[in-house]
Amino acid sequence: MQHFTRPLIQALDRHVECLNHEAITAIKGITDGNSSEIANPLTLSNAMRRRISRRSAYYAFVLGDYIEGLRKLADAESQDAESVIDAISCDSSIHDELWSRANSRVPPELLAVDKILLHRDLPQPMRCSLAAMRDEWGRIVDQSSYDSISCVMIADPSGVGALSIGKILRIHATLNKIADASVRRIHDPEIQFNGRIQGDADPFAQQMKRAVLYAEDYFLKTHGVWELQRLPRKYTFHVSGQTSLSSVEHSFTGGSAGLALTLLTMGCIDGFCTRCNTRILREDAVISGAVNSSGAVESISNSGLEEKIRTVFFSPYRYLALPETNIETAETILKTLKLLHPRCSLELISVTSTTNAHEDQKITMAARIGRSRVILAKLGRWRKHAVMASLMFVPTMLAAILLPLMFQHKISGAHLSEGTLSMINPFGRTFKTHALPYQIREKLPQQHPFGQMNSAEHIADVDGDGRREYVFVGIDSRTTRNPFAGRINIHLFSQSGDSLAHISLWNALTLPDKDGDQVYADYMLYHSRLDDFDGDGRKELTLLLRNAGFFPCAIVVLSFKDMRFQTYAHLGHLNNILVDDFDGDGRLDILAAGTNNAYGGSVMAMLDPTDLEGSSPKLPFKDHERDISKMYILIPKSVLVALPEADVTRPEASIDVYGNGTIRISSIEGNRSIFFHFDSAMTCIGVFPTDYWKLLHDQLAPKYGLLPIDRHMQELRDKVRYWDGENWLNTPTVNRSR
Incomplete structure (x- = not known):
């Protein structure tokens, strides 16, 4: 053994300051023949010598003595121990890094060994042995764990x-x-x-x-x-x-x-x-x-x-x-x-x-x-039993939850049949009925040919108490031949289906005449909506009503706070209404468009829903004499209306609002329309005809010498008039007679 132990011991003596003393003692014990297995060096095969050297190298690395481990590896691979150790042990950065890692309690093994493996002076056989040993050590876990x-x-x-x-x-x-x-x-x-x-x-x-x-x-x-x-x-x-x-x-x-x-x-x-x-x-x-x-x-x-x-x-x-x-x-x-x-x-x-x-x-x-994670893990371990239990538990729990809900007294709608209003909960079960004191001729809304309705319903919190009420609007048509016309009735029910209020509106509007008052009875329902106009948290009901056979029309606003209603009577049919703050005063307005029979043309009215009692200009209705419109706009008729080929008796009007805030009045002349655009100040900013209107104009222009379309549209724009309470003006004006 002297041919490979003497250089090793000499190297140990020269570099003793780098070594672990326990490792030196153990290694010297081996080389001095303390083991019975290696007492006679002649009996050792090369494989046994390499094995002992590798064991000794392992022992040195376990103790953190990497230089000694390198010596034993050099010995095992028959390398020049002194040259390898001299080259690597002089690399002080390895020792400095090793001690800094040791003081910070980070395992130094992998870092030091990796640096040694990358050293250019390490012979390839030693590199392979050290790499194999490194893989065999594994990695000390650097974090706490359960396993x-x-x-x-x-x-x-x-x-x-x-x-x-x-x-x-x-x-x-x-x-x-x-x-x-x-x-x-x-x-x-x-x-x-x-x-x-x-x-x-x-x-x-x-x-x-x-x-x-x-x-x-x-x-x-x-x-x-x-x-x-x-x-x-x-x-x-x-x-x-x-x-x-x-x-x-x-x-x-x-x-x-x-x-x-x-x-x-x-x-x-x-x-x-x-x-x-x-x-x-x-x-x-x-x-x-x-x-x-x-x-x-x-x-x-x-x-x-x-x-x-x-x-x-x-x-x-x-x-x-x-x-x-x-x-x-x-x-x-x-x-x-x-x-x-x-x-x-x-x-x-x-x-x-x-x-x-x-x-x-x-x-x-x-x-x-987390508790949820523990519960899910336990359910996974008891999956079979959990599934079987759930097959019984889930239906039972669903029944326990749903059965009370199925029979709850919470209104979500109503069904009208043979004069009886049946209150329905969210599960479609009838839990209460009310016999109406009048007759409603039942017909589905989608079957109404001209948009009129025989009833309307709303579910909302109308009194601000946090619970939803049910509002039902019905028409008593017992005295009329028209199933959609009659006296308007308004019912208010609580969330549990109890009757809270029943209000019957007037059944006629009266227009004074020198030959005697003209009474216009029986009205049809065209529009119904809920809004909070005064900001008190309570809803008001807005209805648009039109006479069954003649021109009168009315907008009714009912307050559920005191069950009082206001009526705006209009001389001509209004076709639709919009609700928003159109004049920028911070309060909601009602904007309506239709026809005024006194002027024979299309009109637009802006109304204050909190001060609505009154009539349209020109001819006030009896009991509604006030000229109440905040703004009243007269839309001019096009030149085609006066021509017999146009086949138009009186223009109609409807209203809508674009996404950019532009208000559009559609003046409908037969099957043709002209669109009048207004800004937020109610200034007309443009007039635009439809293609059908243009086609008829182009056909009749040579015969009647009509102006070009662009000039006529500008002319119509200039003819828009605003009512100030006494006169019609050509600039946006509020009604000063209110």
Whole structure:
């Protein structure tokens, strides 16, 4: 062995300041022939020598001595140890970075090894061996978790006693459901390690089984997690970390893994979402201790304690948990190590029981899982039973919820049949009926040929109390031949269907005449809407009514606050109404368009819905004499109206508003129309004919010498007139007679 040990020992002596003294002692013990297996160097094969050197290199790397590890690798690969070490050990940045990482408690192994692997002076055989060793070490977990824990053990690889070393293993475990839970049957857990199901005779398997059974019993008795016993389940354990052993369970035959396995099992159960308030395993604590069947922590052998403490001492871990009975010996060993290596630190944790360890803040820490996540996880484990229960529970709950709703007294509409108004709830069930004191000739609204309605309904909070009321407008047609004309009746019902009010409007408008008053009775309903005109939180009802056979028309606004109504009587049919703040005074206005028979043309009226009692200009109706319009606009007729070919007796008008706020009056002349556009100040800003109007104009222009369309449209624009209460003006003017 002298041909490869002498350069190694010389290199050790020259670079002793970079080495770990324990590693030197162990390696010198090997090279001096303390092992019976290598006492006679002539009996060693090259493979055995390489194996011993690799073991020694591994030992050095475990202790954090990377330079010594490189020496052993150089020896194993028959490289020039001195040249390799001289080149790499002079790279002080490796040592500086190593100590800064160690002081910040970040595992230095991967960083240092990666920097060595990238060094240009590292021979390729050593590079391959070191890369393989790096992959075999694995990665120390840098965050707390439910499913992994660090444990320190003693290994005696292949009987080479001088190489009996401590190893930090990262033990991982998962808890999986094999099948759905059973209500009656209790299942034993299945335990699997490194892909093999463990038998009872194996000491390592007995540790795992004892750990699993105690952890489950603890959670059952302490936290009431009874579902585990009824769940077919499997615990899968495997090891990663600084180990090159292929059969860990046969190399570590002692009981010092019991505490770590028990705590790991507890973490798995917590990570299985069995409860909300859990404990999560810290990543900076190493565990060593045996556990009996009652959960008490038993002492471990002091013969291997020094190796364990030394292993953790030179690692990035902060805490080492040991049985209370081993603490005194451990403190003596730790004190000696700290004297030799003051830059390293380690804190010992005294453990008396598994429960004590599980609650220790340096071993575990509190964590919380959301209640919804726990519930969903439990439903997933009891899926079969949850489905069966839901098949019964869901219909029962739906019935319990829906049945009261189906029979609730909450109106969502009404059905009219044979003079009876039936109140209907949201589920279509009739819960109350009211017999109307008049007759409504039933006909669907879509069947009305000219837009009139025999009834109208609204569901809204009309009194501002937060509950919706039902408003019904019906026509008493008993005295008329027209089924859509008669006296207008307004009903107000509460949300529960109780009658709150019934109001009958007037049935006639009277126009004074020198030959006697003309009475116009029986009105049809053309429009109905709810608005809050005065801003008091209560709704007002607006109705547009037209006489069944003649020209009078009326707009009625009913206040549900005092059940009083106002009437605006108009000499000519109004075709539609709009509600908005059209004059910019901050209050809602009513804008209506139609025909005024006194002027024989189209008109537009702007009304104040809070002061509506009155009539249109020229000929006031009896009992409604006030000229009440805020603004009254006369739309001129086109030249075609006077021509016989146009076949127009009197223009009609309708109104709408563009998205940009432009108000458009459609003056309808037979089957042709002309559009008058007004801005917010009610100034006419343009007149535009339809294509049909243009076509007729072009046909008749040669015969009657008509003006060009553009000039005639400008002429119509200039002829728009505004009523000021006494005269018609050509500029926008308010009605001053109000």
